[in-house]
Amino acid sequence: AQNAYVLADQLPKRDFKTADELVDYLLFTGVLNTGHKRIFIDEAHYLQNLGIILKNFFDENKYQVVVTGSDSFSIYNHLGNELVGRKATFYLYPFDxxxxxxxxxxxxxxxxxxxxxxxxxxxxxxxxxxxxxxxxxxxxxxxxxxxxxxxxxxxxxxxxxxxxxxxxxxxxxxxxxxxxxxxxxxxxxxxxxxxxxxxxxxxxxxxxxxxxxxxFITYHVLPFPLNKANEIKKHQKTYFxxxxxxxxxxxxxxxSNSGKSGENFVLTQLLKSKKTTIDLFFWQRKGGFEIDFVLYDFLNKKLIPIEVKSKDTDNIPKIFNTFESVYGEMVDYYIVMNKSIKKERKFGKKIVSFLPLYTKYCTKPSS
Structure with missing residues (x-):
């Protein structure tokens, strides 16, 4: 095998100053051998001088290194500015x-x-x-x-x-x-x-x-306003x-469950499947009228509003009329997630796609 696996939180020694010092220690303890090409370090934020060590690895180009951890905040704090232009970041979520x-x-x-x-x-x-x-x-x-x-x-x-x-x-x-x-x-x-x-x-x-x-326990969703006076701008919604x-x-x-289980599920599915060019928001008027999620494709300047319903429905939410009157030119299509109904309905010149909760809903309607 070409891969070595290191559990940083279980290492007796963690105060390595350079990559060479860490490699020497891993070779000495038998975790690493001369045949290894890649080193996977889990809970990497437990290592002192992590940023300097990873910069050494990159500059010396002897090993490919993948660092993982349950706390991105600590990892980024450890990295500092040493890895600017030297790293690629991936987020690993629980199973969708x-x-x-x-x-x-x-x-x-x-x-x-x-x-x-x-x-x-x-x-x-x-x-x-x-x-x-x-x-x-x-x-x-x-x-x-x-x-x-x-x-x-x-x-x-x-x-x-x-x-x-x-x-x-x-x-x-x-x-x-x-x-x-x-x-x-x-x-x-x-x-x-x-x-x-x-x-x-x-x-x-x-x-x-x-x-x-x-x-990665909670995720907050910010409101989508374009400086409209009658929209909520400052608050956030939190999901698990x-x-x-x-x-x-x-x-x-x-x-008891608040009945938001389906909405939380949709959030997690969106988070795990959306493209990197799409940002996730919600929308609310000051009167309390709300759309659960709004996907914003900032590359194409398009919006996809999403309402989540816990029961079967093929009714077009009234709030879509309000949203259409404000942002209609930017809306690509509308989505209503519900228990089991799958169909499409015309909504003026747009389409409202009704989809069961379990479907992949980041694709365009067929119409």
């Missing part, structure tokens, strides 16, 4: 629904999810909505095993990542912030309300939220990167 089906033994390459009847996949989808896409959880056989896996993942995250990133006071407030976000998933996040409810300083709240975002973790937090606190 197609990954999940593949792990369950379904050959997704021969399946057209967009044409499958709802009753063919609804059991798998419900399972995915409840347990999410962390590989270990997906492969667990029983409910008890899945809960144990989730508990281990969450506790490891608390013990290793959160403790590393937060001071003592913020660490003990962390779970209350996470619980608040889970109860209010997909809702407008108002910092002052959160501060009042949790009795925490704004500085602590924003620090904890930053850690959650950078460690994994439905299973969202449900774990709610279950742990004996809180």
């Amino acid at each position: 629904f197609e990954d999940y089906l593949f792990a369950k033994g379904k050959d997704v390459h021969t399946l057209d999810l967009s044409n499958l009847a709802y009753d063919v996949v609804h059991n798998e989808l419900n399972d995915y909505l409840e347990w999410g896409g962390y590989p270990e959880v997906v492969m667990a056989k029983t409910r008890e095993e899945k809960i144990n896996c989730q508990t281990k993942i969450f506790q490891t995250y608390l013990d290793e990542d959160v403790k590393l990133l937060l001071n003592r006071q913020d660490y003990f407030a962390f779970e209350s912030v996470l619980e608040y976000l889970a109860k209010n998933v997909g809702s407008i996040l108002v910092w002052e309300n959160m501060k009042k409810n949790l009795r925490l300083s704004l500085t602590s709240l924003k620090k904890i939220k930053e850690v959650l975002d950078h460690s 990167i994994d439905n299973g973790l969202l449900n774990y937090v709610l279950r742990k606190k004996m809180i």
